[in-house]
Amino acid sequence: MRYTFKIGDELHKVAPRSLADELVLTIGDAECRVEFEHGKGGRCNVTLDGKSYDYWMARDGDDIYIKMSGSYFKVAAIDPCAAAAGASAGAGAISAPMPGVVVEMLVREGDSVVDGDKLLTIESMKLQSTIRAACDGVVGRIHVSVGSEFNKDDVLVEFENDD
Structure with a gap:
């Protein structure tokens, strides 16, 4: 199943699937292996194809706000x-x-x-x-x-x- 997310003004198609114990996301034409770690106070970590990123996340209804590497993003899932x-x-x-x-x-x-x-x-x-x-x-x-x-x-x- 494909999902659509709006990040800023751009739409991104994402198709999740799992391989054994891994989550694989197809984002556009690219595939990446993903691991999530949710911490306390909104602090999280995501590993994409072996590269780790720290970020902070907050929800407001269906909208998700993310701060990563000094940038802020609003992510909305499109039903x-x-x-x-x-x-x-x-x-x-x-x-x-x-x-x-x-x-x-x-x-x-x-x-x-x-x-x-x-x-x-x-x-x-x-x-x-x-x-x-x-x-x-x-x-x-x-x-x-x-x-x-x-x-x-x-x-x-x-x-x-x-x-």
């Missing part, structure tokens, strides 16, 4: 289910959960949809995700088309108001 569902930009709008490109449009303006209907397929970092309707409604305005690139939080689809 693939939440990312694929899309984030709501406001009542009646679906925004992009991550930057990417539109691969397939599955609705048109004026179409009626119900909660869970597929609206469009996006691709981000070679991973395709389906954006689904978060409620029943009528598609009002579509802001993207096949091949369109978008940024995180850009509005993709708006729904008509039920005044």
